[in-house]
Amino acid sequence: MSGQQQHPSAPRALGILGGMGPLAGATFALRMVQLTEAAVDQDHIPTILCNDPRIPDRSSAMLQGGESPLPAMQRGIRLLEAAGAGCIAVPCNTAHLWFDDLKGATRLPVLNIAEAVVQNLRRHSVVQGKVGVLGTPATLALGLYQRALEQAGYEAIVPEANDVQRHCVASIAAVKAGQIDAAWEPAAQGIRALVARGAQAVVLGCTELPLAVPHHRRGEFDCVLTDSIDALALAAIAHCRQQH
Amino acid sequence: MSGQQQHPSAPRALGILGGMGPLAGATFALRMVQLTEAAVDQDHIPTILCNDPRIPDRSSAMLQGGESPLPAMQRGIRLLEAAGAGCIAVPCNTAHLWFDDLKGATRLPVLNIAEAVVQNLRRHSVVQGKVGVLGTPATLALGLYQRALEQAGYEAIVPEANDVQRHCVASIAAVKAGQIDAAWEPAAQGIRALVARGAQAVVLGCTELPLAVPHHRRGEFDCVLTDSIDALALAAIAHCRQQH
Numbered sequence: 444m445s446g447q448q449q450h451p452s453a454p455r456a457l458g459i460l461g462g463m464g465p466l467a468g469a470t471f472a473l474r475m476v477q478l479t480e481a482a483v484d485q486d487h488i489p490t491i492l493c494n495d496p497r498i499p500d501r502s503s504a505m506l507q508g509g510e511s512p513l514p515a516m517q518r519g520i521r522l523l524e525a526a527g528a529g530c531i532a533v534p535c536n537t538a539h540l541w542f543d544d545l546k547g548a549t550r551l552p553v554l555n556i557a558e559a560v561v562q563n564l565r566r567h568s569v570v571q572g573k574v575g576v577l578g579t580p581a582t583l584a585l586g587l588y589q590r591a592l593e594q595a596g597y598e599a600i601v602p603e604a605n606d607v608q609r610h611c612v613a614s615i616a617a618v619k620a621g622q623i624d625a626a627w628e629p630a631a632q633g634i635r636a637l638v639a640r641g642a643q644a645v646v647l648g649c650t651e652l653p654l655a656v657p658h659h660r661r662g663e664f665d666c667v668l669t670d671s672i673d674a675l676a677l678a679a680i681a682h683c684r685q686q687h
Numbered sequence: 688m689s690g691q692q693q694h695p696s697a698p699r700a701l702g703i704l705g706g707m708g709p710l711a712g713a714t715f716a717l718r719m720v721q722l723t724e725a726a727v728d729q730d731h732i733p734t735i736l737c738n739d740p741r742i743p744d745r746s747s748a749m750l751q752g753g754e755s756p757l758p759a760m761q762r763g764i765r766l767l768e769a770a771g772a773g774c775i776a777v778p779c780n781t782a783h784l785w786f787d788d789l790k791g792a793t794r795l796p797v798l799n800i801a802e803a804v805v806q807n808l809r810r811h812s813v814v815q816g817k818v819g820v821l822g823t824p825a826t827l828a829l830g831l832y833q834r835a836l837e838q839a840g841y842e843a844i845v846p847e848a849n850d851v852q853r854h855c856v857a858s859i860a861a862v863k864a865g866q867i868d869a870a871w872e873p874a875a876q877g878i879r880a881l882v883a884r885g886a887q888a889v890v891l892g893c894t895e896l897p898l899a900v901p902h903h904r905r906g907e908f909d910c911v912l913t914d915s916i917d918a919l920a921l922a923a924i925a926h927c928r929q930q931h
Contacts, residue, residue, distance in 0.1 A: 456739060462728070462731075462733070463728070464728040464731075465720045465728060465734075466717070466720045467733040468716075469717040469719070469720050469736075470717060472712075472713040472716055472717075472736060472738060473710075473713040473714060473716075473717055475713070476710045476713050477710070477853045477865065478737075479862075480865075481865065482708070482863075482864050483710040483863055483864070484706070484709060484740040484742075484744070484863055485740055485741055485744075486740075487706075487708075487709040489706070489736055489739040489740060489741060489742040490709075490736070490738045490739075491735070491736065491738070491739075491766075492713075492716060492735065493735055493737040493770070494716060494720075494732070494733065494734045494735070494736065495700060495733040495734075495735075496728040496729055496730075496731040496733065497733060497855065498728075500728070504925055521849070522735075522770050524772050525769070525770070526737070526766050527766070540842070591821065614738040619726075619727055619728055620725075620726050620727070621721065621724075621725065623814065636893070
């Protein structure tokens with residue numbers, strides 16, 4: 444199981460730094476299994492999930508000077524490295540505002556969620572034009588996706604200031620409180636507002652948002668929806684399969 | 688995050704030895720979150736999931752002399768202990784045929800899935816009478832649940848020999864191959880056959896079976912269904928809350 448004990452040709456495990464929030468972390472671990480083509484257990488990719496929700500709130504730290512989540516995230520990554528992980532995924536968009544520090548905490552590759560989302564847009568044949576982004580206030584204010592999308596040739600559009608609170612924050616807080624049904628309407632309004640402004644695709648750029656917008660209802664929107672949980676899982680599966 | 692680094696009053700993490708199969712392991716981690724009452728991330732129970740599917744098949748080892756899964760399971764438990772777990776859950780019923788060896792691999796408490804299922808039957812006000820059991824051939828042949836149920840005052844009934852293959856094995860193999868829809872009918876037939884023989888409750892005594900019988904369809908049966916994933920998650924939540 445650990446790096447020392449396994450056969451040299453065995454695939455290394457994917458280390459998942461979860462807990463941000465815990466429902467997103469566990470859903471990411473589940474989607475890793477569901478999105479992998481496998482006929483029997485032994486064909487699946489080994490994963491180790493550290494789903495510790497005590498990591499201080501990322502948005503508060505970035506925007507209101509709250510306690511930094513970085514030391515707890517660095518400890519989590521070192522724990523995954525010690526447990527034998529060969530690569531790290533962090534299913535939390537806001538945590539990627541500390542991406543360079545997370546990379547600096549380990550000698551392992553750390554997958555980037557915004558790059559995974561751009562790959563996923565291309566997989567859906569969205570190669571240019573307006574792409575809307577929903578996410579936490581911190582992710583939007585610090586431009587995580589705006590930067591990644593513009594570098595890749597898209598035009599990024601984000602919600603109006605009031606709508607960040609009414610749509611994104613309301614939906615994310617409902618998911619974190621386990622009120623999945625209540626999370627749908629604000630997220631749906633957020634998507635519709637971006638489509639009305641010309642977005643051909645919308646990034647669910649907080650790992651709580653894919654939980655608010657269940658797969659079986661995604662056809663109700665007149666746009667491509669890019670799910671940051673699934674995009675990161677697909678990138679992780681591709682990475683682990685290449686390494687093997 | 689690890690035992691050494693955290694504050695002495697912080698709750699210890701639940702270590703989850705998953706991978707048997709990986710869908711069950713990830714679903715267990717998800718149900719831990721969904722079944723915990725919490726308003727914000729930080730109220731949830733920290734968990735560490737080792738979801739390594741390379742553990743040799745439990746049924747083959749027990750019934751056909753295949754490679755033993757015990758060394759891989761012991762390594763997994765030691766990994767979870769080193770990562771700071773304070774208690775271990777193993778969301779695989781067949782693995783419990785090695786329960787004494789798993790307990791012997793660690794100084795930590797290891798929760799017992801059959802005891803959790805008996806507690807769950809009582810929670811559903813089933814306190815005596817006939818209880819049916821579905822599970823793997825090994826779990827049924829070695830009497831994991833028959834023993835636990837009879838010690839608790841129930842009369843255990845198990846499928847006829849042919850039905851173990853037609854109902855249990857067919858459904859479990861479909862889940863392991865990701866064919867969740869195909870897993871329903873054999874599992875449903877297995878439940879109905881036990882109810883026809885007088886079972887007032889049926890234990891889904893393999894962690895793949897709760898995935899074959901989705902929550903929203905459980906009202907279709909004229910019996911109580913006890914889900915070994917949820918029963919173990921509820922026992923783990925109660926254990927972790929008491930420790931804190």
